[in-house]
Amino acid sequence: MTDSFQKVAGFCSDCGSILPPLRGTGDVTCYSCSRVFAPEMLIDSNSKVHYTIHFNDRSTKGKQADKTGEDEEEGPIVERKCPKCGNEKMSYATLQLRSADEGQTVFYTCTKCKFKESENS
Structure with missing residues (x-):
């Protein structure tokens, strides 16, 4: 089967719909046309995406003490x-x-x- 749409990472090359997120294992199935893609087909080799997620420390709420022991401000x-x-x-x-x-x-x-x-x- 020939692809109707230009290959763009994250979109189905048959119907153009956005694909579900790529998981750690297994293939990805298009929600619209049900075409199954191997994970290797979805990764654009020309671009690399790196994510960094920073979480707040649950042990400190509101005021935080800095290294000198003084309280920091409570907001902007x-x-x-x-x-x-x-x-x-x-x-x-x-x-x-x-x-x-x-x-x-x-x-x-x-x-x-x-x-x-x-x-x-």
């Missing part, structure tokens, strides 16, 4: 003046506490004195 840092100590940097976190058609609530924490405040956006 923004330039916002702390009303208590005047520090120019605060970390923030957001939550949707009100109804869906209203803005989210932003919680700010001073990176110096740990003063906390919230703002409805």
